[in-house]
Amino acid sequence: MDKLIKQARAGFARAFGGIPDGYWAAPGRINVLGEHTDYNAGFVLPYAIPFYTVAAASRSKSPTWQVWSQATGETVTFGPGRVREQLPRSQAVSGWAAYVAGVVWALKHMTGVSIGGARIALASNVPLGAGLSSSAALSVSVLSALCDLYDIKLDDERKVLITQFAENEYVGAPTGILDQTASIRSQPGTALFMDCRSQVVEALPFPLEETGLEMIVVDTRSPHRHSDGEYADRREDCELAAEHLGVDSLRDVVRGQLLSLPDLLMKRRVRHVVTENQRTLTAANRLRDGERDLRFLGELMLESHLSLMADFEVTIPQLDHTVNAALRGGAWGARMTGGGFGGSVICLVNRENREAMCDEIRFQAHQRGYNEPRFYSAVPSRGAHRVG
Numbered sequence: 126m127d128k129l130i131k132q133a134r135a136g137f138a139r140a141f142g143g144i145p146d147g148y149w150a151a152p153g154r155i156n157v158l159g160e161h162t163d164y165n166a167g168f169v170l171p172y173a174i175p176f177y178t179v180a181a182a183s184r185s186k187s188p189t190w191q192v193w194s195q196a197t198g199e200t201v202t203f204g205p206g207r208v209r210e211q212l213p214r215s216q217a218v219s220g221w222a223a224y225v226a227g228v229v230w231a232l233k234h235m236t237g238v239s240i241g242g243a244r245i246a247l248a249s250n251v252p253l254g255a256g257l258s259s260s261a262a263l264s265v266s267v268l269s270a271l272c273d274l275y276d277i278k279l280d281d282e283r284k285v286l287i288t289q290f291a292e293n294e295y296v297g298a299p300t301g302i303l304d305q306t307a308s309i310r311s312q313p314g315t316a317l318f319m320d321c322r323s324q325v326v327e328a329l330p331f332p333l334e335e336t337g338l339e340m341i342v343v344d345t346r347s348p349h350r351h352s353d354g355e356y357a358d359r360r361e362d363c364e365l366a367a368e369h370l371g372v373d374s375l376r377d378v379v380r381g382q383l384l385s386l387p388d389l390l391m392k393r394r395v396r397h398v399v400t401e402n403q404r405t406l407t408a409a410n411r412l413r414d415g416e417r418d419l420r421f422l423g424e425l426m427l428e429s430h431l432s433l434m435a436d437f438e439v440t441i442p443q444l445d446h447t448v449n450a451a452l453r454g455g456a457w458g459a460r461m462t463g464g465g466f467g468g469s470v471i472c473l474v475n476r477e478n479r480e481a482m483c484d485e486i487r488f489q490a491h492q493r494g495y496n497e498p499r500f501y502s503a504v505p506s507r508g509a510h511r512v513g
């Protein structure tokens with residue numbers, strides 16, 4: 126964290142001069158179970174990982190927002206004209222800075238509070254394009270900074286909805302609330318079980334270390350293919366199925382209802398959501414009951430992957446091969462994490478088998494001509510907080 130704060134401070138000085146009023150950090154996440162269930166009002170089990178975006182920020186006198194990013198080295202400046210209602214897409218801020226403009230816009234839209242300008246320098250070590258929620262880390266760090274700078278008091282649920290709204294309506298990505306919730310509400314040493322209908326969360330013990338286990342994230346560095354369009358298609362499949370079954374959302378479907386769906390594709394989509402919710406509930410119940418040996422999660426993770434592969438069709442061969450290689454390398458279980466169509470695989474493995482498993486994954490990737498994967502240890506970490 127110290128390094129990120131230093132980088133953000135140096136970037137702030139270079140881009141704007143002076144020192145910022147404060148520093149706010151927000152993490153990326155993995156999701157242990159509960160994939161593509163959030164927008165179906167279902168259950169999820171993510172946690173924050175020890176990779177953060179730090180926003181170094183100050184209020185500014187003029188009503189403009191200036192944002193510098195360490196990742197691109199550029200400074201983007203925008204005024205109130207680009208964060209107002211009904212803005213044609215061509216006039217909206219684009220690229221990474223859209224997440225910042227989106228937060229400014231959503232904050233005003235959802236609270237009615239008009240905030241003044243700000244200067245923000247962003248430094249991050251959340252891997253980009255790896256399905257680890259670098260965009261949630263970005264928007265949550267900015268929202269935390271703006272709320273403190275302008276003394277706006279919001280509860281966590283509202284913060285989640287504001288950053289989701291920014292992403293849905295300003296950036297144009299139709300995501301659920303999984304990533305933002307994990308970034309805002311995670312607590313160290315725990316996994317965050319959430320009912321996405323009520324937004325009620327429970328921090329459940331996740332004693333990886335105690336049982337000699339590690340959760341390894343494998344960033345496959347696979348090219349993301351049409352992920353936005355495909356993601357929106359899956360949402361639409363789910364909405365159509367819910368309409369067909371006469372339920373508010375697929376969370377309310379019970380197994381027997383599958384038979385009444387018109388075609389196999391719809392049956393498979395619904396089956397994924399129903400079984401994924403069950404897996405997530407099973408895991409949450411066992412963690413709540415104090416189960417210390419987390420190896421039981423391995424099989425649930427593998428079942429989740431198979432369901433995402435066969436029924437929901439959001440994996441790609443590179444993710445499937447990585448899961449297979451992890452299992453061959455000694456993992457208790459492995460699965461893709463996040464939206465899919467590329468990105469990362471998480472693997473539950475004994476600490477002493479970690480290197481052998483990573484070697485096997487690296488070897489298999491090399492054999493198939495894939496990019497060299499990157500490995501990270503996913504220790505359950507703290508959610509967004511002020512760091513200076």
Ligand code: GAF
Binds near residue numbers: 159160161302303465
């Ligand atoms: C992406 C989305 F942003 C989340 O809301 C969630 O739907 C996830 O894909 C799939 O579980 O990360």
